[in-house]
Amino acid sequence: MSDGHQKKTFVITRFDPDQDEAPRKQSYEIPVHPDWKVLDALNFIKDEIDATLSHRWSCRMAVCGSCGMMVDGEPRLTCKEALSQYGDTVDVAPLANFPVVRDLVIEADGFMEKLTHVKPWIIRAKELAVEEGPMRQSPGELEEFKQFSMCINCMLCYSACPVVANEPEFIGPAAIALGHRYSLDSRDEGAAERNKVFRGEGSVFSCSFANECSEVCPKHVDPAAAVNQAKLNAVIDWATDLVLPRGGEPPQLPDHFPFSGRYLAYTLFDLTGILYLLLGFLVLCAVWSLGSGEAVWNDMLERHRNIFYLGFHAIALVGLIFVGIRFFGFFPKAQPPRVGPVKPPPKGVILVGLYALWIGVTVCLSIVLAGGVF
Numbered sequence: 108m109s110d111g112h113q114k115k116t117f118v119i120t121r122f123d124p125d126q127d128e129a130p131r132k133q134s135y136e137i138p139v140h141p142d143w144k145v146l147d148a149l150n151f152i153k154d155e156i157d158a159t160l161s162h163r164w165s166c167r168m169a170v171c172g173s174c175g176m177m178v179d180g181e182p183r184l185t186c187k188e189a190l191s192q193y194g195d196t197v198d199v200a201p202l203a204n205f206p207v208v209r210d211l212v213i214e215a216d217g218f219m220e221k222l223t224h225v226k227p228w229i230i231r232a233k234e235l236a237v238e239e240g241p242m243r244q245s246p247g248e249l250e251e252f253k254q255f256s257m258c259i260n261c262m263l264c265y266s267a268c269p270v271v272a273n274e275p276e277f278i279g280p281a282a283i284a285l286g287h288r289y290s291l292d293s294r295d296e297g298a299a300e301r302n303k304v305f306r307g308e309g310s311v312f313s314c315s316f317a318n319e320c321s322e323v324c325p326k327h328v329d330p331a332a333a334v335n336q337a338k339l340n341a342v343i344d345w346a347t348d349l350v351l352p353r354g355g356e357p358p359q360l361p362d363h364f365p366f367s368g369r370y371l372a373y374t375l376f377d378l379t380g381i382l383y384l385l386l387g388f389l390v391l392c393a394v395w396s397l398g399s400g401e402a403v404w405n406d407m408l409e410r411h412r413n414i415f416y417l418g419f420h421a422i423a424l425v426g427l428i429f430v431g432i433r434f435f436g437f438f439p440k441a442q443p444p445r446v447g448p449v450k451p452p453p454k455g456v457i458l459v460g461l462y463a464l465w466i467g468v469t470v471c472l473s474i475v476l477a478g479g480v481f
């Protein structure tokens with residue numbers, strides 16, 4: 108209860124869907140205690156003046172995340188914000204960027220759905236048997252993700268985010284921080300699955316790095332850092348997808364290994380990725396020798412003018428065709444890699460382009476190595 112020494116006016120946004128066509132403002136002048144938080148004032152109004160006021164709260168100690176509201180236009184946890192830092196008039200409104208249920212209560216279902224999109228649970232290729240005991244984690248491994256696990260789902264970051272305001276389908280900072288937290292967990296093996304979600308529409312690449320989410324976060328989660336780390340991981344995954352078949356994921360050994368044709372096919376599929384890496388290395392060597400003078404270039408040509416190199420290149424070509432058929436033909440659900448909202452060209456165009464490129468490179472290299480040009 109107030110000691111009555113000071114009074115403040117609270118201008119509260121009210122909305123009753125059964126009576127109001129649009130939100131309206133209502134003022135309450137009340138005596139306040141110097142130690143009160145904003146939530147104490149709202150509770151006083153509800154208990155002593157106007158029982159029809161609706162607002163949400165629970166723990167009163169910045170843990171449950173339910174008391175987020177706009178206080179003087181900024182998203183704040185009302186149980187954490189000291190009333191003394193505000194002037195004689197305090198404006199309280201529901202969190203921005205959310206539908207309003209009533210008065211200061213917002214609809215959180217969309218936010219909850221976004222949380223599930225990032226698969227916020229430990230994903231394992233194979234669960235440990237109970238008799239194998241607990242999965243141990245070192246303090247260093249815990250430290251990797253601990254900051255991102257401090258989120259209390261208060262939604263302040265969604266209210267502050269200009270991208271959420273413009274693109275309601277943006278999965279948003281807290282959900283990305285949550286998914287990233289699990290991807291950083293040493294017990295988890297689901298980072299590749301989450302990166303696919305992060306690369307999709309309305310995800311990490313929608314973020315314009317306004318950094319507002321981290322500014323308002325009451326638990327110092329730094330969701331902007333999570334979003335940008337997730338962006339980097341998604342790009343690395345995209346590049347890996349491009350170079351390595353199946354994104355370099357290790358093949359799952361079938362029970363009847365090693366006598367399974369399917370397993371051998373997968374192994375071949377992965378080995379072609381190693382061929383591409385080797386070829387990339389050779390191309391880099393060629394570029395280096397090009398810039399190092401004629402003698403080094405000629406020496407490089409001489410060393411590669413042999414049947415092994417041409418044979419290697421031919422095998423790589425066969426490998427590419429094999430990968431193309433497997434990736435584009437045998438797995439109808441496989442999707443070409445994509446970054447952000449940019450739509451990839453049709454699979455057939457990519458496939459034909461790859462083959463044309465490879466055949467062109469093979470022909471040119473063969474002519475050069477056979478001495479037909481220089």
Ligand code: SF4
Pocket residue numbers: 257258259260261262263264265280281284320323324325326327328329330
């Ligand atoms: S990241 Fe911070 S601001 Fe966003 S929901 Fe979690 S605790 Fe709240």
Ligand code: FES
Pocket residue numbers: 164165166167168169170171172173174175184185186187
């Ligand atoms: S009441 Fe729980 S966080 Fe404010």
